[in-house]
Amino acid sequence: MDDRFLEEIAADSGTPVYVYYEDRIIRNYRVFRDAFAGRYPKTKILYAYKANTSLALCALLKKEGAGADTVSGGEIETALKIGLAGKDIIYSSNSKTVEELRLAVDSGVTVNVDSLEELEQLELVAAKRKKTTSISFRINPGIDPKTHPKIATGLKSSKFGLHIVGGSALEAYRRAKEMKHLEIAGIHTHIGSQITDASPFVEAADKLMEFAALLKKELEMRLDYVDLGGGLGIPYHNEKAVTPDELAQAVVSVVTEWTKSLGYEPELWLEPGRYIVANAGLLLSRVQTVKTTPCKKIINLDAGFNTLIRPAMYDAYHRITVVGKTGETASEKYDVAGSVCESGDIFAKDRELPKTEAGDLIVIHDAGAYGYAMASRYNSRPMPPEVLIRKNGTYENIRERETMKDLYRGQKIPKDLL
Numbered sequence: 462m463d464d465r466f467l468e469e470i471a472a473d474s475g476t477p478v479y480v481y482y483e484d485r486i487i488r489n490y491r492v493f494r495d496a497f498a499g500r501y502p503k504t505k506i507l508y509a510y511k512a513n514t515s516l517a518l519c520a521l522l523k524k525e526g527a528g529a530d531t532v533s534g535g536e537i538e539t540a541l542k543i544g545l546a547g548k549d550i551i552y553s554s555n556s557k558t559v560e561e562l563r564l565a566v567d568s569g570v571t572v573n574v575d576s577l578e579e580l581e582q583l584e585l586v587a588a589k590r591k592k593t594t595s596i597s598f599r600i601n602p603g604i605d606p607k608t609h610p611k612i613a614t615g616l617k618s619s620k621f622g623l624h625i626v627g628g629s630a631l632e633a634y635r636r637a638k639e640m641k642h643l644e645i646a647g648i649h650t651h652i653g654s655q656i657t658d659a660s661p662f663v664e665a666a667d668k669l670m671e672f673a674a675l676l677k678k679e680l681e682m683r684l685d686y687v688d689l690g691g692g693l694g695i696p697y698h699n700e701k702a703v704t705p706d707e708l709a710q711a712v713v714s715v716v717t718e719w720t721k722s723l724g725y726e727p728e729l730w731l732e733p734g735r736y737i738v739a740n741a742g743l744l745l746s747r748v749q750t751v752k753t754t755p756c757k758k759i760i761n762l763d764a765g766f767n768t769l770i771r772p773a774m775y776d777a778y779h780r781i782t783v784v785g786k787t788g789e790t791a792s793e794k795y796d797v798a799g800s801v802c803e804s805g806d807i808f809a810k811d812r813e814l815p816k817t818e819a820g821d822l823i824v825i826h827d828a829g830a831y832g833y834a835m836a837s838r839y840n841s842r843p844m845p846p847e848v849l850i851r852k853n854g855t856y857e858n859i860r861e862r863e864t865m866k867d868l869y870r871g872q873k874i875p876k877d878l879l
């Protein structure tokens with residue numbers, strides 16, 4: 462991605478600001494979809510909203526044909542708002558409120574059930590609404606996805622899903638079969654995020670398909686879909702990452718092999734988030750000062766972990782460049798610091814960059830996923846705006862910068878304190 466538009470966008474919208482590239486999102490989506498659908502025509506892609514729920518991006522992906530993988534009532538509402546039908550939305554969470562279950566039931570959303578207790582609660586909600594709800598169960602396959610521990614979800618010890626080992630997953634299907642208001646549609650797993658190796662996905666696919674075969678044998682059950690979740694990582698730092706094509710080749714061959722013994726072909730559902738939007742977005746931030754201390758040089762930005770939390774939360778690496786200086790040699794070493802009043806708010810340590818000065822514009826790359834979506838107002842800083850560079854070469858503001866009014870909204874000072 463070149464620096465075109467960035468000075469202009471910063472001048473128009475101020476900094477920090479998130480910038481997304483429409484053509485890149487479309488390209489990523491199509492590469493992912495074609496890799497799987499080209500090998501397994503009964504493929505359905507549900508974009509994982511948690512990666513980035515900006516309405517414009519969700520609408521763009523709907524236009525491309527993506528359904529929605531949601532993890533809260535808010536995300537269900539977002540998917541409905543952009544016009545998705547309930548049948549194209551799946552709702553997963555380890556802890557769903559009754560209000561969220563009601564919303565899912567009323568909107569015809571497929572509920573991905575996480576526990577036996579939740580199964581009972583959902584049956585009750587559906588019965589009260591006199592509706593039939595389509596369900597799957599989230600399976601915990603007990604697999605090490607070889608990623609950061611905070612985003613590993615398929616481990617035996619994680620809080621997610623029902624376990625095959627010990628029999629609770631089979632018991633869940635057995636009980637669900639008896640329930641009047643629930644219709645068993647599928648099986649689901651999501652083993653983690655930022656996974657760059659195909660082998661954990663292959664292992665998960667194998668375990669899920671083996672379990673689908675067990676469901677057929679034990680309960681004469683036929684599933685409409687097998688959902689393998691999301692998790693495909695991107696190379697943030699030139700590391701080797703499995704491509705959608707390589708991943709699809711490995712996973713689809715396992716699924717196809719199992720369909721022979723199953724005797725039927727379920728749909729294959731996938732929930733990519735990061736892969737679709739991560740490298741299609743960047744965070745633009747202005748250098749406020751460059752400080753020299755006895756041990757280092759520090760670039761102080763107007764963004765912080767309130768804007769992009771990944772480096773502080775996961776020690777994540779993001780490529781950093783300086784607008785207008787990409788051709789220059791990286792001659793200096795800097796710590797790139799955020800503006801939050803905490804020592805942990807550092808975007809990069811000892812990063813080699815061209816000589817950088819106050820007023821320069823810094824690009825933090827690959828920030829399209831889990832960037833804005835995880836941002837906060839910590840330190841009383843209003844949320845940043847978002848801009849979409851359209852495929853026709855124009856750009857549009859897709860979210861306004863918040864003002865202090867937004868921070869005060871809904872707050873009250875008791876009369877005696879005024």
Ligand SMILES: Cc1ncc(COP(=O)(O)O)c(C=O)c1O
Pocket residue numbers: 509511512530532553651653654655690691692693694732733734735736830
């Ligand atoms: C249930 C579920 N599906 C899909 C995803 C998307 O993962 P990723 O953005 O790594 O593709 C997540 C994120 O962790 C998730 O929790």
